[in-house]
Amino acid sequence: xxxxxxxxxxxxxxxxxxxxxxxxxxxxxxxxxxxxxxxxxxxxxxxxxxxxxxxxxxxxxxxxxxxxxxxxxxxxxxxxxxxxxxxxxxxxxxxxxxxxxxxxxxxxxxxxxxxxxxxxxxxxxxxxxxxxxxxxxxxxxxxx
Numbered sequence: 001x002x003x004x005x006x007x008x009x010x011x012x013x014x015x016x017x018x019x020x021x022x023x024x025x026x027x028x029x030x031x032x033x034x035x036x037x038x039x040x041x042x043x044x045x046x047x048x049x050x051x052x053x054x055x056x057x058x059x060x061x062x063x064x065x066x067x068x069x070x071x072x073x074x075x076x077x078x079x080x081x082x083x084x085x086x087x088x089x090x091x092x093x094x095x096x097x098x099x100x101x102x103x104x105x106x107x108x109x110x111x112x113x114x115x116x117x118x119x120x121x122x123x124x125x126x127x128x129x130x131x132x133x134x135x136x137x138x139x140x141x142x143x144x
Contacts, residue, residue, distance in 0.1 A: 003054070010054035012077055013037075016070040016084070021119050023070060040069045068129075071122035 017023030017032035025033035030052050038048035041062035050056035057078070058066060067074045075081040121129065 006057055007054035008080055009057045009078065010052060012080060012084075013051060013066070016072045016077065020070055020122060022122065037066065040065050068126055069122065071118065 014030050014032055017030075017037070022036060023032050025031065025036075028034065032052065034045070034048050034052060037051065038045050041048060041051070041058060042065065043051075043058070043062055047056060051058060057063075063074060063078055067077045070077070072084050073082060076084045121132075124132065
């Protein structure tokens with residue numbers, strides 16, 4: 001793997017970590033929680049440091065664990081491909097905007113509610129996320 005690819009991965013990793021409560025740690029070298037990265041990725045402290053310094057890129061298993069933890073797409077984290085975040089949940093979440101008419105089936109949440117739900121979702125295991133999405137799908141299919 002070329003050094004430029006490793007450096008680009010490091011920048012995306014740090015960006016994603018800084019944007020989350022679980023990854024952010026002000027006052028540290030990169031402003032991120034390296035100990036949490038180490039724990040989530042299941043790697044040594046040295047390897048976590050190498051990820052953050054642009055000296056290494058995780059293998060597939062740690063890469064998936066990190067992407068799930070941060071709520072980002074693996075392709076974006078690894079290669080910078082596509083959007084950072086996965087598609088939204090099956091229901092549409094929108095801010096109220098006087099310039100736009102919201103559809104009947106839109107759930108309107110405040111920015112704070114969106115942030116809290118996003119953080120809770122990022123902390124869920126892959127299996128719990130799947131269960132939640134299955135439940136949401138069943139609710140959207142109900143004729144209420």
